[in-house]
Amino acid sequence: MGMTMTQKILAAxxxxxxxKAGQLIMANLDLVLGNDITTPxxxxxxxxxxxxxxxxxxxxxxxxxxxxPNKDLKAxxxxxxxxxxxxxxxxxxxxxxxxMGIEHALLxxxxxxxxxxxxxxxxxxxxxxxxxxxxxxxxxxxxxAAGMATGQCWFKVPEAIKFYVTGELGEDVCGKDVILxxxxxxxxxGALYKSMEFSGPGLKNLSIDDRFxxxxxxxxAGAKNGIFAVDxxxxxxxxxxVDREYTIYEADEDAEYVQTIEVNLSEIKPTVAFPHLxxxxxxxxxxxxxxxxxxxxxxxxxxxxSDMEAAYNILKxxxxxxxxxxxxxxxxxxxxxxxxxxxxLEAFIEAGCVVSxxxxxxxxxxxxxxxxxxxRCISTTNRxxxxxxxxxxxxxxxxxxxxxxxxxxxxxxxxPKEVK
Numbered sequence: 528m529g530m531t532m533t534q535k536i537l538a539a540x541x542x543x544x545x546x547k548a549g550q551l552i553m554a555n556l557d558l559v560l561g562n563d564i565t566t567p568x569x570x571x572x573x574x575x576x577x578x579x580x581x582x583x584x585x586x587x588x589x590x591x592x593x594x595x596p597n598k599d600l601k602a603x604x605x606x607x608x609x610x611x612x613x614x615x616x617x618x619x620x621x622x623x624x625x626x627m628g629i630e631h632a633l634l635x636x637x638x639x640x641x642x643x644x645x646x647x648x649x650x651x652x653x654x655x656x657x658x659x660x661x662x663x664x665x666x667x668x669x670x671x672a673a674g675m676a677t678g679q680c681w682f683k684v685p686e687a688i689k690f691y692v693t694g695e696l697g698e699d700v701c702g703k704d705v706i707l708x709x710x711x712x713x714x715x716x717g718a719l720y721k722s723m724e725f726s727g728p729g730l731k732n733l734s735i736d737d738r739f740x741x742x743x744x745x746x747x748a749g750a751k752n753g754i755f756a757v758d759x760x761x762x763x764x765x766x767x768x769v770d771r772e773y774t775i776y777e778a779d780e781d782a783e784y785v786q787t788i789e790v791n792l793s794e795i796k797p798t799v800a801f802p803h804l805x806x807x808x809x810x811x812x813x814x815x816x817x818x819x820x821x822x823x824x825x826x827x828x829x830x831x832x833s834d835m836e837a838a839y840n841i842l843k844x845x846x847x848x849x850x851x852x853x854x855x856x857x858x859x860x861x862x863x864x865x866x867x868x869x870x871x872l873e874a875f876i877e878a879g880c881v882v883s884x885x886x887x888x889x890x891x892x893x894x895x896x897x898x899x900x901x902x903r904c905i906s907t908t909n910r911x912x913x914x915x916x917x918x919x920x921x922x923x924x925x926x927x928x929x930x931x932x933x934x935x936x937x938x939x940x941x942x943p944k945e946v947k
Contacts, residue, residue, distance in 0.1 A: 591624070
């Protein structure tokens with residue numbers, strides 16, 4: 528029996544000719560990622576275990592992004608501990624205030640992830656890098672500690688679901704709608720500890736940003752990882768960013784999948800996930816009258832340049848509704864600068880938005896947009912669990928940037944067509 532893309536990558540990194548679903552392996556790592564919340568725990572675990580060094584200072588990335596600039600004393604202490612660790616071991620890829628970005632947008636932008644690599648991160652949305660044909664997955668801080676010290680991590684080889692993509696996206700539809708459509712179809716545990724593998728003729732109609740968004744939310748279907756077949760769109764993105772050799776793996780024709788699901792992009796409409804699970808989806812024409820108090824446009828899911836452009840195209844020359852707070856967060860400093868050069872930031876501010884430095888901030892109820900009792904937010908983030916952005920009675924609705932921007936103008940969840 529042949530192997531899937533994920534199985535081939537894991538076999539190569541375990542030094543094995545082949546692996547099969549359910550097999551336990553020890554794999555060598557190309558990159559270990561941590562942030563300002565998870566890294567301190569990993570550092571403490573390393574010290575407890577008696578490790579006095581890292582396996583490769585060029586294969587560790589520490590990104591201060593969740594509560595940075597520091598929101599309080601605990602956040603400041605956490606970042607100080609990360610900073611001290613990075614200096615002690617001369618970590619090459621340490622990103623702090625002025626040089627940081629939201630980790631899952633920053634690492635691809637910096638060329639730190641590439642096709643065929645094996646990557647772990649102490650953040651559940653590390654699965655984002657599967658957009659580039661890498662195996663990447665979220666792990667706990669203890670595994671991060673072991674990874675930083677030894678350069679290895681154990682895995683159970685996952686089964687796979689094949690998503691065969693056809694068609695092309697319609698107006699105001701993007702990767703966010705695709706993954707919300709899929710999660711609405713299979714549920715939040717529909718791909719539990721499985722690899723979500725995307726292929727098919729429709730991939731040519733998905734931009735690299737669309738793919739990042741889809742892979743990012745694979746974890747919201749319970750998946751171990753999401754991964755895309757590598758094509759010209761992938762290699763074009765890596766060109767000029769990735770300065771090392773990489774390997775492109777293709778699934779065998781006789782690879783075993785537990786399920787094959789066809790995704791026709793042409794049939795997907797702008798989609799909104801209602802509280803309190805990403806699977807609770809409705810198309811924009813099924814939403815009804817849902818008034819909102821806040822809009823967040825940003826995050827590791829939808830804070831890239833194409834997302835900023837989608838929001839700009841809706842908000843330029845318009846005004847945010849008087850009862851709505853609209854927060855725009857470019858995902859990296861480079862994206863922020865590009866928005867500045869293109870006049871997007873001016874348009875956002877003139878519309879009545881707040882524009883923030885790159886941060887995860889409101890996505891996890893950290894800061895820069897906490898919700899009060901009973902408030903509603905439509906957000907381009909990836910989770911809408913109970914209390915995710917603040918008070919336990921608040922509500923979070925997930926959407927693409929165009930829908931979020933349109934909703935900011937009307938004061939209720941709206942189709943972009945309503946404000947164009």
